[in-house]
Amino acid sequence: MTISEAIPTPVRLSAVAAPGQPEPTPALEHLYRGFEQEMLVPLWTQIGDLMPAQPNSKAAAHLWRWENLVKLAAEAGRIVPVGRGGERRAIALANPALGGRPFATPTLWAAIQYLMPGEDAPEHRHTQHAFRFVVEGEGVWTIVNGDSVRMSRGDFLPQGGWNWHAHRNAASEPMAWIDGLDIPFSYYTESQFFEHGRDRLDAQETGTPEYSRSERLWAHPGLLPLAQTQAQHTTPLLAYRWVDTDRALNEQLALEREGYPATLSPGHAAVRYANPTNGRDVLSTIRCEMHRVGSGARTLAKKEVGSSVFQVFDGQGTVTVGDKQWAVRRGDMFVVPSWQAFSAQCDAGQASLDLFRFSDTPIYEAVHTYRSQVDAQA
Amino acid sequence: MTISEAIPTPVRLSAVAAPGQPEPTPALEHLYRGFEQEMLVPLWTQIGDLMPAQPNSKAAAHLWRWENLVKLAAEAGRIVPVGRGGERRAIALANPALGGRPFATPTLWAAIQYLMPGEDAPEHRHTQHAFRFVVEGEGVWTIVNGDSVRMSRGDFLPQGGWNWHAHRNAASEPMAWIDGLDIPFSYYTESQFFEHGRDRLDAQETGTPEYSRSERLWAHPGLLPLAQTQAQHTTPLLAYRWVDTDRALNEQLALEREGYPATLSPGHAAVRYANPTNGRDVLSTIRCEMHRVGSGARTLAKKEVGSSVFQVFDGQGTVTVGDKQWAVRRGDMFVVPSWQAFSAQCDAGQASLDLFRFSDTPIYEAVHTYRSQVDAQA
Amino acid sequence: MTISEAIPTPVRLSAVAAPGQPEPTPALEHLYRGFEQEMLVPLWTQIGDLMPAQPNSKAAAHLWRWENLVKLAAEAGRIVPVGRGGERRAIALANPALGGRPFATPTLWAAIQYLMPGEDAPEHRHTQHAFRFVVEGEGVWTIVNGDSVRMSRGDFLPQGGWNWHAHRNAASEPMAWIDGLDIPFSYYTESQFFEHGRDRLDAQETGTPEYSRSERLWAHPGLLPLAQTQAQHTTPLLAYRWVDTDRALNEQLALEREGYPATLSPGHAAVRYANPTNGRDVLSTIRCEMHRVGSGARTLAKKEVGSSVFQVFDGQGTVTVGDKQWAVRRGDMFVVPSWQAFSAQCDAGQASLDLFRFSDTPIYEAVHTYRSQVDAQA
Amino acid sequence: MTISEAIPTPVRLSAVAAPGQPEPTPALEHLYRGFEQEMLVPLWTQIGDLMPAQPNSKAAAHLWRWENLVKLAAEAGRIVPVGRGGERRAIALANPALGGRPFATPTLWAAIQYLMPGEDAPEHRHTQHAFRFVVEGEGVWTIVNGDSVRMSRGDFLPQGGWNWHAHRNAASEPMAWIDGLDIPFSYYTESQFFEHGRDRLDAQETGTPEYSRSERLWAHPGLLPLAQTQAQHTTPLLAYRWVDTDRALNEQLALEREGYPATLSPGHAAVRYANPTNGRDVLSTIRCEMHRVGSGARTLAKKEVGSSVFQVFDGQGTVTVGDKQWAVRRGDMFVVPSWQAFSAQCDAGQASLDLFRFSDTPIYEAVHTYRSQVDAQA
Known part of the structure; x- marks a missing residue:
C-alpha cells in the first residue's frame, strides 16, 4: 500500500455560516456542487489554512528518547535482515502530526540506522541528499564511490545526491547512527531518481582506512587541490571529524x-x-x-x-x-x-x-x- | 475545518508477506507495535513509495474546460461577495489525485478569478509569489504598491511576494482571468506570511492608465534605469504586454x-x-x-x-x-x-x-x- | 616602432635629501648602486607615487571637438585606404598625459571611425570588447557573425570579444561614428588575441535589413528566447535603438x-x-x-x-x-x-x-x- | 620625481613606407601633423603593437637570486631606518623590460621585506591586496586589525585590502620575507586609497601568540563559525601554515x-x-x-x-x-x-x-x- 492510495480524491465543500464566508443558501449549495463536479475549490473556504498571518506548522514539536530508538533498532537488528529491496535497516522518526508518514518534519527525514557485525548494506544511489552523524559507537565504514570512510563518534559524513554508496560493519559489535535526508522534500516535489549498484563491493573497497581518500584530498584548512578546483554543488569532503x-x-x-x-x-x-x-x-x-x-x-x-x-x-x-x-x-x-x-x-x-x-x-x-x-x- | 485536521495521526504498520519485506512473524509484529508506540516507521516498508526509480507523480494529468470555469465563476460572481476575509473571488483547480485540496499540482496553485463591474478586491500582501494572465476580457486594473496596471488579453502580470496589491474592475462588464501562485509549495514548506492592507485605495491609485509606472521605468529592451540598477529577486516589471x-x-x-x-x-x-x-x-x-x-x-x-x-x-x-x-x-x-x-x-x-x-x-x-x-x- | 621599444629599461635611483627619505650618504649610494645592478627598487622612494591617499590620475581631463575630429577623419577618408593590415580607418583619442599613446584613459580606447561610400572594413575578431555609437549619419551596416546590423543616429551597438565583424558603407555618403574598446586594459594586462576573417563577405551578408536577426531574437522587453536561454557573459543583443x-x-x-x-x-x-x-x-x-x-x-x-x-x-x-x-x-x-x-x-x-x-x-x-x-x- | 613626470606627452607620428601603412606623401604628412595637434593617433600605425595575434608580453622572464636579495636587504637593514613616510623596508623586483619601475610583472609587485630585531613597521592600510610568504626565518608577527599573526617558514599570510596592519620583529635576529601585492594593477587602473594608522600599537597587540585569533576562528577544515557566516570578498583566515x-x-x-x-x-x-x-x-x-x-x-x-x-x-x-x-x-x-x-x-x-x-x-x-x-x- 502506498501513501497516495490513502488520500481521498473527491472535492467536498460545505456551505457554512461563518465570518468571512458567504451566507449558506440553496444557490451557494448549487454552486458548491458545481465546483465539486468540476474539481474546483474556492479560495474563500481555504484562505485561513493556506495563507496564515505567519507559518502555523502542521508538524508538532516532538522528542524521541535515544534509549528507545536504540532498543528498537537492536530488536530490528535481530529479526529484520538487511539486503536488496529493503536496502537499509533504517527506522525513521514519524512526526505525530504528519499523518503517520515517516517524516520528521515536512521536508526532512531522520532515522536511526543499525548494522550488525559483518553486515553490508548494499550499494545504491539516489538523488536525495543524505548524511550520517555518529553519536556513539564505531566500526562501520561507509563506502562512497568506492572510497571507504570511517564513522566514529562525533563524525559528520555528508553524501550528496547521486553518489554510489554502501555501508559495512567491519567490527564485532553492532553499530547505530543517524541518517538525515531530504526524502520528504523530494517526495512532495517529486524529483527522485534511484538506482541499484553492485551487490558486492570489490575487495579493495572493503578496507578500513583511518582516513578516506576524500579527506586526504580535501580536509586541509583553506587549501584546495588544483587538480579539482571547480566549485561543486555538494561537498567533496566526505567526513568532518x-x-x-x-x-x-x-x-x-x-x-x-x-x-x-x-x-x-x-x-x-x-x-x-x-x-x-x-x-x-x-x-x-x-x-x-x-x-x-x-x-x-x-x-x-x-x-x-x-x-x-x-x-x-x-x-x-x-x-x-x-x-x-x-x-x-x-x-x-x-x-x-x-x-x-x-x-x-x-x-x-x-x-x-x-x-x-x-x-x-x-x-x-x-x-x-x-x-x-x-x-x-x- | 482546516486540511490538517483531516490527516490521521497514528502510525499504522502491517507485517505482510511480500518481496523485499521481512517474513511476518510474532517477533516482527511485536517490533512493529514498538515502532508505532514510539512514532517510528521503517524504511523497508516505504522505500518503493519514497524512493522510486524515477518520479511517479501523485498528481494526475487533468483538463479543465474554460467554458465550465467561466460559467461557475460567473455564477459565483452573482452570489458570492468579494471583500475582507475571503479576500478574492478566486476558484482553484483541484487536482483529482491530490485529495480534494485546491492544488493544481503538488507545488502550484491555479485559479480563475472573477470581478464584477465596479468591484474592488481589497489590498493585502503575502510572501507567496503570484501572477495574473489574461486569456480574454479587459477592464480590470491590478494596483501593486499603488501603481495601477491595466490587464488586457494576452498580458502577463507577475507580482513578487510581499508586495501590496488590490484589484479593481473599472469597466461595465465582469472580467475573468487566471492567477498562478506557489501556494502549495509555501504550504508544504510552511513559509507563508500574510498581512491585510488598506480597506480603500487612495483616489490617485484608482486611475486607469494605459501603462503603469513600472512599465514606463522598466519595459525598454536592454535598458535599465540607473536610479534603481541593483538586481532584484523578483521582477520590478509588472506587465509583459x-x-x-x-x-x-x-x-x-x-x-x-x-x-x-x-x-x-x-x-x-x-x-x-x-x-x-x-x-x-x-x-x-x-x-x-x-x-x-x-x-x-x-x-x-x-x-x-x-x-x-x-x-x-x-x-x-x-x-x-x-x-x-x-x-x-x-x-x-x-x-x-x-x-x-x-x-x-x-x-x-x-x-x-x-x-x-x-x-x-x-x-x-x-x-x-x-x-x-x-x-x-x- | 612599437611602444615598448621606447621604454627605457635600466633602474635609476637617486639618493636625495627629502622628508621620508634616508639621508644621502656614501653607504646609501652604494646600496642604490647594488639595487640598480640587481634590478631592484625600494618602496620608500616610490610610495608617494604608488600608494597615494586617493587616486591621483596620470590621465588628464581633456576635450576633443567633434568638428575637428570629423574634419581630420574626412581628410583621412580621402588619402588613407581601408583594408587588411591597417584593418580600420579609426583615429583614436590620445590623452595628453598618457605619453602619446592612443589611450583616451588608462583603460579605454575611444576613436572616430570613418567609412567612404561603398567601402568595406575587412572581417576580423579580437578578444577586446568593442562597441559603436552613432552621433550622426547613417548608411553603414556592421556585420557581426554574418548578421547585418544597421547603424543610425543614437544607436548603440555592442560587440563582445571574439565575435567576427566587418563594416560596410552601403550608402552614397561617408559616415563617421565612434568606437569604444578596452584596448588599453587588454594591452596592460596582456590578454589580447586577434584573428583575420574572410576578406570578402558572402552575398547574403551584404543585405541592409532594417533590423538584425539579433534584434529580432532579443530586443523584446523582458522576453528571452527559450531556445537560447543560458546567461551569456556579453550581450547577444547587437543594437540598442x-x-x-x-x-x-x-x-x-x-x-x-x-x-x-x-x-x-x-x-x-x-x-x-x-x-x-x-x-x-x-x-x-x-x-x-x-x-x-x-x-x-x-x-x-x-x-x-x-x-x-x-x-x-x-x-x-x-x-x-x-x-x-x-x-x-x-x-x-x-x-x-x-x-x-x-x-x-x-x-x-x-x-x-x-x-x-x-x-x-x-x-x-x-x-x-x-x-x-x-x-x-x- | 614621480614616474609620471618621466613620460613624454606629445603625440609623434611618422609617415613611413611599410606594409599595411599608407604611402608617405605630403598629404599624409599634413594629416599626421593634424592628428598630433588634436591629440589623435590612428589605429593603422599601432595595430601590430595593440592587437597582436596573441599576447606578446612587454615584460621579460627574469630571475633574481635569493642570496643577492638577502645581502642587499641586510645592507638596507643597517642603513635605512623603518618608519612613517617610507613605511616599510621593502625592496621590489623591477622587471628589466618594464622601464625601471618596481613592477615584477605588469600587474604584480614582489618585494623582499626586512625587519631588524626590535623594529616595528608602522600601522597603515591601503586598498591594494597583499600577502606575505616566508621562505626562511622567524620572529616577526604581522598585526592585522589588532590580531598578531606569527610568521614562520612556509607560512602564507594573506591580507585583503583596507585592513589595518603593522609588523613587529620580536626576536633577536633580523628576518626577511616576501611581499606580494597588486600595486601595478592598482596603479594602472588608478584605484588606490591609503591611510596611516596609529604610530604605536597597544600593549595587548604586541603579544607573540602561537596562533592568531583569525586562525582560531577560521582554520578548521570545512567548518565556518555561525557568528560570521557571510561570504567575504577576501579571506578572513590570516595564516595558512x-x-x-x-x-x-x-x-x-x-x-x-x-x-x-x-x-x-x-x-x-x-x-x-x-x-x-x-x-x-x-x-x-x-x-x-x-x-x-x-x-x-x-x-x-x-x-x-x-x-x-x-x-x-x-x-x-x-x-x-x-x-x-x-x-x-x-x-x-x-x-x-x-x-x-x-x-x-x-x-x-x-x-x-x-x-x-x-x-x-x-x-x-x-x-x-x-x-x-x-x-x-x-
Whole structure:
C-alpha cells in the first residue's frame, strides 16, 4: 500500500455560516456542487489554512528518547535482515502530526540506522541528499564511490545526491547512527531518481582506512587541490571529524572569554559544516551545524522559517520548542517546526550541552523566502 | 475545518508477506507495535513509495474546460461577495489525485478569478509569489504598491511576494482571468506570511492608465534605469504586454523560415518571461513561458522534473500528457505532473496553437535537482 | 616602432635629501648602486607615487571637438585606404598625459571611425570588447557573425570579444561614428588575441535589413528566447535603438514630474545598456550609459574609481571635470579621469543635454575595488 | 620625481613606407601633423603593437637570486631606518623590460621585506591586496586589525585590502620575507586609497601568540563559525601554515602512487590557497598556490593569459620560461610573463622541488578573458 492510495480524491465543500464566508443558501449549495463536479475549490473556504498571518506548522514539536530508538533498532537488528529491496535497516522518526508518514518534519527525514557485525548494506544511489552523524559507537565504514570512510563518534559524513554508496560493519559489535535526508522534500516535489549498484563491493573497497581518500584530498584548512578546483554543488569532503569540530567550538568560547566576538550569544558557540569548494552548505537542501552551549548558558530564543531536527551529542540540559520543554541527554532527538521559537539551556553542572542540528534552510535561502526572528530574552 | 485536521495521526504498520519485506512473524509484529508506540516507521516498508526509480507523480494529468470555469465563476460572481476575509473571488483547480485540496499540482496553485463591474478586491500582501494572465476580457486594473496596471488579453502580470496589491474592475462588464501562485509549495514548506492592507485605495491609485509606472521605468529592451540598477529577486516589471510577446514569437518562426536557429524545434517558438534586472525568472519559485506551435507542427515530447500548468491562449490543437490526450481550445487549462511526457500539436487548419505555461522549475534549478529528457519523436 | 621599444629599461635611483627619505650618504649610494645592478627598487622612494591617499590620475581631463575630429577623419577618408593590415580607418583619442599613446584613459580606447561610400572594413575578431555609437549619419551596416546590423543616429551597438565583424558603407555618403574598446586594459594586462576573417563577405551578408536577426531574437522587453536561454557573459543583443533609449529617458523625467522616484537627481535621467540574459553590463569590461540632463538642470558632482569617456549626443551645456570646465555641443568628446569630480549642466534654453558615457566600472566591480563619492551640491 | 613626470606627452607620428601603412606623401604628412595637434593617433600605425595575434608580453622572464636579495636587504637593514613616510623596508623586483619601475610583472609587485630585531613597521592600510610568504626565518608577527599573526617558514599570510596592519620583529635576529601585492594593477587602473594608522600599537597587540585569533576562528577544515557566516570578498583566515600545506601536497602524491587522480600531472602536486567563506581566491586580484614537483618529475609546459611570480621554497631543479632556462634553488624568485610557456623539473637527487606561486589570474577570470594552453610534452 502506498501513501497516495490513502488520500481521498473527491472535492467536498460545505456551505457554512461563518465570518468571512458567504451566507449558506440553496444557490451557494448549487454552486458548491458545481465546483465539486468540476474539481474546483474556492479560495474563500481555504484562505485561513493556506495563507496564515505567519507559518502555523502542521508538524508538532516532538522528542524521541535515544534509549528507545536504540532498543528498537537492536530488536530490528535481530529479526529484520538487511539486503536488496529493503536496502537499509533504517527506522525513521514519524512526526505525530504528519499523518503517520515517516517524516520528521515536512521536508526532512531522520532515522536511526543499525548494522550488525559483518553486515553490508548494499550499494545504491539516489538523488536525495543524505548524511550520517555518529553519536556513539564505531566500526562501520561507509563506502562512497568506492572510497571507504570511517564513522566514529562525533563524525559528520555528508553524501550528496547521486553518489554510489554502501555501508559495512567491519567490527564485532553492532553499530547505530543517524541518517538525515531530504526524502520528504523530494517526495512532495517529486524529483527522485534511484538506482541499484553492485551487490558486492570489490575487495579493495572493503578496507578500513583511518582516513578516506576524500579527506586526504580535501580536509586541509583553506587549501584546495588544483587538480579539482571547480566549485561543486555538494561537498567533496566526505567526513568532518569530531576532533576538528570540538576544537573549533572550544576556540570560539575561548575567544569569547578573551573579549573577542566569536559566538552567537554569550556561551553559545556554533559551526556550520561547509562545502570547501564554495563555502556554502554541504548539501544544497540541508544545512548542518554543531552547537555548544556552555555550562549554565542559554541560547537566544529564535524563530525561523523552515524546520530542524536536533540530536543531543553530549551533555544535559533543557530545550524549549514553542510551548514545549524537555530535559534532554545524549542521543535524544527532537524536531523544531517552522516558526516555533527554539532555545536551549545547559545544565549548570555540565561542561557543555552539544547539539547537532540539521535543517532545510538552504531551500528557503535559494528561493529567497528565509526569515528569522530572535526574541528578546526574558 | 482546516486540511490538517483531516490527516490521521497514528502510525499504522502491517507485517505482510511480500518481496523485499521481512517474513511476518510474532517477533516482527511485536517490533512493529514498538515502532508505532514510539512514532517510528521503517524504511523497508516505504522505500518503493519514497524512493522510486524515477518520479511517479501523485498528481494526475487533468483538463479543465474554460467554458465550465467561466460559467461557475460567473455564477459565483452573482452570489458570492468579494471583500475582507475571503479576500478574492478566486476558484482553484483541484487536482483529482491530490485529495480534494485546491492544488493544481503538488507545488502550484491555479485559479480563475472573477470581478464584477465596479468591484474592488481589497489590498493585502503575502510572501507567496503570484501572477495574473489574461486569456480574454479587459477592464480590470491590478494596483501593486499603488501603481495601477491595466490587464488586457494576452498580458502577463507577475507580482513578487510581499508586495501590496488590490484589484479593481473599472469597466461595465465582469472580467475573468487566471492567477498562478506557489501556494502549495509555501504550504508544504510552511513559509507563508500574510498581512491585510488598506480597506480603500487612495483616489490617485484608482486611475486607469494605459501603462503603469513600472512599465514606463522598466519595459525598454536592454535598458535599465540607473536610479534603481541593483538586481532584484523578483521582477520590478509588472506587465509583459501581448504585443511584445506576439512579436517575439512571430520573429522566431520567421527566423526559422529564413534558415536561422531561433526555435526549440521546427515550428515551435517559445519565450520565457524574464526579470530584466538579472535575466532570471520573474518569480523565484515560478517560471512562466509562452509557446507558439505553428500550423500543423508538433513539439518534441519532453519529460521534466517538476510540474506545470498550461492555459491555451489561442488556436486549437491536441495535447498529450503521459498517456492522456485532449483536443483543446481557447482558455482550456491542464496540468502536466512531474516526469510525464508532454507534447502539443497544432491543428492543421489553425494559424497556431498558443500555450501559456507556468512551472515550478526555478525551485529545482535553485537546489540543483532539475532534470529533463526529450524523447525521440515517433 | 612599437611602444615598448621606447621604454627605457635600466633602474635609476637617486639618493636625495627629502622628508621620508634616508639621508644621502656614501653607504646609501652604494646600496642604490647594488639595487640598480640587481634590478631592484625600494618602496620608500616610490610610495608617494604608488600608494597615494586617493587616486591621483596620470590621465588628464581633456576635450576633443567633434568638428575637428570629423574634419581630420574626412581628410583621412580621402588619402588613407581601408583594408587588411591597417584593418580600420579609426583615429583614436590620445590623452595628453598618457605619453602619446592612443589611450583616451588608462583603460579605454575611444576613436572616430570613418567609412567612404561603398567601402568595406575587412572581417576580423579580437578578444577586446568593442562597441559603436552613432552621433550622426547613417548608411553603414556592421556585420557581426554574418548578421547585418544597421547603424543610425543614437544607436548603440555592442560587440563582445571574439565575435567576427566587418563594416560596410552601403550608402552614397561617408559616415563617421565612434568606437569604444578596452584596448588599453587588454594591452596592460596582456590578454589580447586577434584573428583575420574572410576578406570578402558572402552575398547574403551584404543585405541592409532594417533590423538584425539579433534584434529580432532579443530586443523584446523582458522576453528571452527559450531556445537560447543560458546567461551569456556579453550581450547577444547587437543594437540598442535610439527610439527606445529616448523613450526610456523621457519616461523617467515624466515620472519625476508626477512625483515618483525615477531619476538620479532632479532633472537627471539615465539608463544603463544591459545584457538581457543577466541584467549585467553589455560587455564585461565596459559599462555604457545614456544620460539626459533636463533644461537648466545640473547633475550631482560625483567622483568614481575608474575612468570614463563621454560624447555629447544632443543639446548644449557645460561640463565640469575636476578643475576644468567646458561649454559643449553635439559630438564633442571628453574624458573623466579616476576620482575627478564630474558634473554636467544643461543650458537653460536647451530641451536637454544628452550625454553618452562609457566607463571601465565593471572591472572594479568584478574585483571589488569600486568606490564613489557624491559631493554635496554647492 | 614621480614616474609620471618621466613620460613624454606629445603625440609623434611618422609617415613611413611599410606594409599595411599608407604611402608617405605630403598629404599624409599634413594629416599626421593634424592628428598630433588634436591629440589623435590612428589605429593603422599601432595595430601590430595593440592587437597582436596573441599576447606578446612587454615584460621579460627574469630571475633574481635569493642570496643577492638577502645581502642587499641586510645592507638596507643597517642603513635605512623603518618608519612613517617610507613605511616599510621593502625592496621590489623591477622587471628589466618594464622601464625601471618596481613592477615584477605588469600587474604584480614582489618585494623582499626586512625587519631588524626590535623594529616595528608602522600601522597603515591601503586598498591594494597583499600577502606575505616566508621562505626562511622567524620572529616577526604581522598585526592585522589588532590580531598578531606569527610568521614562520612556509607560512602564507594573506591580507585583503583596507585592513589595518603593522609588523613587529620580536626576536633577536633580523628576518626577511616576501611581499606580494597588486600595486601595478592598482596603479594602472588608478584605484588606490591609503591611510596611516596609529604610530604605536597597544600593549595587548604586541603579544607573540602561537596562533592568531583569525586562525582560531577560521582554520578548521570545512567548518565556518555561525557568528560570521557571510561570504567575504577576501579571506578572513590570516595564516595558512606550512604543516597543513606540506601534508596536503604529500597526500596528493601518495594518492597518485596508490592509483587515484589527485595531481595535475604525474609527480606534480599543487594546492590553491582559498577563502574558506566562498572557496574562491584569498584575494580578489591575486591567486596563490604551492606546487610540489616530485623527484625527477617535470610539469607540463603551460601558457596562460596573465603573469606570475614564483619563489623556490625548497629543493633544486630547473625551470623553463619561454626560451629561458635556469637552475634554481631555495629562495630564488622569477617571473613568468603572459602567454610564455612555463615548466619546472625537479633534480633527480632532490626529494622535491617546492614552488610558491602567485598570479593575477582572478582578474582575467572576473572579466572572462582567461585562457590557457598546455603544450604536448616533448
